[in-house]
Amino acid sequence: EKYNVAIAGATGAVGETFLQILEERNFPINELRLLASARSVGKTIKFKGEDYKVQELTHDSFKGIDIALFSAGASRSLEFAPSAVKAGALVIDNSSAFRMEKDIPLVVPEVNAAAAFDNNGIIANPNCTTIIMVVALKPLHDYGKIKRVVVSSYQSSSGAGAQAMEELLAQTRAWAKGEPIKVEKFQHQLLFNVIPHIDKFTENGYTKEEMKMFNETRKIMGDDTIKVTATCVRVPVISAHSEAVTIETEKKITAEKARELLSKAPGVQVLDNPEKNEYPMPLFVAGKDDCYVGRIREDITCDNGLTFWVVGDQLRKGAALNAIQIAELFIK
Ligand code: A2P
Ligand code: 11C
Structure with a gap:
């Protein structure tokens, strides 16, 4: 058909x-x-x-x-x-x-x-940032039940649309030619900068993008007890969003167990060889379908904590x- x-x-x-x-x-x-x-x-x-x-x-x-x-x-x-x-x-x-x-x-x-x-x-x-995070959270939640998520995002310019992506390129060309840098799509110059502000601010001090991560994660995972505190940041990257994620679970998940669970998860690739300087980065992940997870380690500040880094092409999987x-x- x-x-x-x-x-x-x-x-x-x-x-x-x-x-x-x-x-x-x-x-x-x-x-x-x-x-x-x-x-x-x-x-x-x-x-x-x-x-x-x-x-x-x-x-x-x-x-x-x-x-x-x-x-x-x-x-x-x-x-x-x-x-x-x-x-x-x-x-x-x-x-x-x-x-x-x-x-x-x-x-x-x-x-x-x-x-x-x-x-x-x-x-x-x-939302793209939410999708990229939840494909990695799902197998960990099924195994250890996530109670809380602390996430910081590093979102590329194309997340804000074709014209926003073009603005970063235009700023780069203008800088190279010594011309004045124009700012229209973002709140500030993005070239040589990071901007901790995506979508509008809400009354509780979080942005709408950050509240999407809180609300959408609960709805997709079907669990209204998961708490997500997010800081969403625009970085001068063309394509692919990165996220530093720390989770606290009911049941302990060792780094080894997390690697095993994530390796088997659909839509996820584990790329985690610190001894070879191998971890996911936007330049590598842009254009790929899967979300890539690396830097998997147990959180040294709480009992059942796990920290990792996930990168996904936000125009594709996101x-x-x-x-x-x-x-x-x-x-x-
Ligand atoms: P157009 O190119 O004609 O403006 P992006 O997220 O990359 O900024 O893309 C937005 C998309 O939404 C574009 O395809 C754009 O079309 C389309 N769009 C924006 N405003 C309207 C509108 N008023 N009616 C229909 N499509 C729209
Ligand atoms: C960004 N994630 O990178 C945003 C764009 O809720 O679909 C997508 C906003 C949304 O700017």
């Missing part, structure tokens, strides 16, 4: 990755409809060697569509996803619009694939790949 697939936000950073991954995985596509803003109408995008014209995203864009992949921002999802559902499409939404809605599943296939089938037409794709893996749960 082949499916009619629409991509809302086809010209964006995630949209481009959707196309790459659909092609790589040879997703069974009958018709492909590429949607973006009026600004992009008339642009052509190549898929499997053929040119596709970008169309404007409207309420009428979804006639005959089976699967609609959304990544055009939360307000576009809120506005247009219901129209896609009405037209009979299954919506997989990459934005934060629906993630915490009670009757909308929030899915990472390695963690809670079954939840996807209990949907009313929309399935939410979690966004487009996860969404397509959700779609693959439904194809025959």
